[in-house]
Amino acid sequence: MRQIAIVGSGPAGYYTAEAAVKKWGEEARIDVFDMLPVPFGLIRSGVAPDHQSIKAVSRRYEKTAIGDTVRFAGNVRIGSDLSIDKLSSLYDAVILATGAPRDRKLGIDGADTGNVLGSAAFVGWYNGHPEFAQLAPDLSGKHAIVIGMGNVALDVARILSKTEGEFLGSDIVAHALGALRASNIETITILGRRGPHQIMMTPKELGELMHLERASPHVDAADLPPVGDDAILEPGLRKSVTLLREFAAIPESIHGEKPVAIEFDFFASPKAVLSEGGKVTAVEVERTEVEAGRAVSTGETYRLPADLVVSCIGYQTSPIAGVPFDERAGRFANSEGRILPGLYCVGWAKRGPSGTIGTNRPDGYAVIDIVDEDIGTGSRKRGREGFDELVEQRGLDIVTFRDWQKIDEAEIAAAREGSPREKFVDIESMIAARGA
Structure with missing residues (x-):
């Protein structure tokens, strides 16, 4: 019986568990650990609450989670409740699928000013992490x-600009909905160091800005390259740039009908956050040019008024004691998923925050092939049996998948009208709901 531990119950974790089941079937026991009492990681706390169709992928993970082969063990912090060394002594393979939950640092003067937030924090706030x-x-x-x-x-710009009615059908948490209802924000400026041909925005998400009730997107036509230059772009990016061209063509009369403006400011590199009384008042920006795909400074600067700043410049994996970490890349140091003998990583913890949710599926299958090659058919460790003994010795309060189903039922029962659920936003409430 192969004993496999997967740390992290998001997309990378459950796709890896799915791959392990397909590879070994009943000849494996797979324990999926999470620091929270609830599973699904990024699907629950990272995907925008108004993108319910994307969140529906969790149903696939539920099929993997139900049964004896795969077991969810929530409310366990690997690194504090249980060290990596201890986990490795119990399981034939430990696979880190912890994602990249930390914000990449903005790294400019004033970045620690009040109301300057990273996207991990801001998205976590409106998702109830x-x-x-x-x-x-x-x-x-x-x-x-x-x-x-x-x-x-x-996502951040769209959430900030929506009306309360536009959140119908979403699972945005009540505290965020209340704050957004009272919001006074009139201008949302999206800053990008490079130009339209270098954006990472996909057409579906860009297109949503055209259908907002009280907000309209603004693009300066002067920032757009000649139309003929779009021919060299890959199809998805070409569609995105076409949408930017449509934004630029929106008549001023249409803009005047909507009280919120979403301004795209290209060739703009933030240089400093300015403040008064400990709170942000403006951002100093330097104009750039793009040379060979890179943003190059021009020396020209200007200031934009700012009452709120949200930095969405990428994520990093959280280090774990005893696991080699690549500080520069912001992920675990690995070679094709191998970290140390018996220790592996997958998903964003392996490659950094890139790709879509679906990208984690082939990644999960690939790492299981590597694990299978490494552990072969040799002697097995105690795995789940040894972990259960440790739980009893240390008095750990483990949340199972059946417990999660009770939490899930309680969240659905507490939903406001038109919402699929009202999430519990603290661990104590989640654990209490398990016993309901």
């Missing part, structure tokens, strides 16, 4: 700046 539920961003000002040119920046 226990670590960020108490964030309470101040939305009383008129000007928000979102730094970044990827889909997360679009």
Whole structure:
């Protein structure tokens, strides 16, 4: 019986568990650990609450989670409740699927100023992640700046600009909905160091900006390259740039009908956050040019008023004691998923925050092929049996998948009208609901 531990119950973790079941069937026992009492990681706390069709992928993970072969063990912190060394002594293979939950640092003067937030924190706040539920961003000002040119920046801008009615059918948490209802934000500026041909935004997410009730997207036509230059772009990016051209063509009369403006500011590199009384008031920006795909400084600077800044410039994996870490890349040091003998990584913890949710599926299958090659048919460790003994010795309070199903039922029962659920936003409430 192969004994496999997967640390992290998000897409990478469950695709890896699925691959292990297909590879070994009943000849394996796979334990999936998570620091939270609830599974699904990024699907629950990273995907935008108004993108329910994407969240539906969790049903696939449920099929993997139900049964004896795969077991969910929530409310376990690997590194503190249980060291990597101890976990490795119990299981034939330990696979880290912890994702990249930390914000990449903005790295400019004033980045620690009040109401300057990273996207992990801001997204975690409106998604009800226990670590960020108490964030309470101040939305009383008129000007928000979102730094970044990827889909997360679009998510943040869209969430900030929606009406309460547009959240119908979403699982945005009540505290965020209340704050957004009272928001005074009128201008959301999306800053990008490079130009339209270098954006990472996908057409579907960009297209959503065309259908917002009280907000309209603005693009300066002068920032767009000649139309003929679009021919060299890959199809997805070409569609995105075509949408930017459509934004630039929106008549001023249409813009005037909507009270919120979403401004795209290309060739703009943030240089410093300015503040008064400990709170952001403006961002100093330097104009750039793109040379060979890279942003190059021009020396020209200007200031944009800012009452809120959200940095969406990427994520990093959280280090774990005893695991080699690549600080520069912000992920575990590995070679094709191998970290140390018996220790592996997968997904964003392996390659950094790139690709889509679906990208984790082939990644999971690939790492299981490597594990199978490495552990062969040799002697086996105690695995689940040894872990259960340790739980009893240390008095750990493990949350099972059946417990999660009770939490799930309680969240669904607590949903406001038109919402699929009302999430518990603290660990104590989640654990209490398990016993309901």
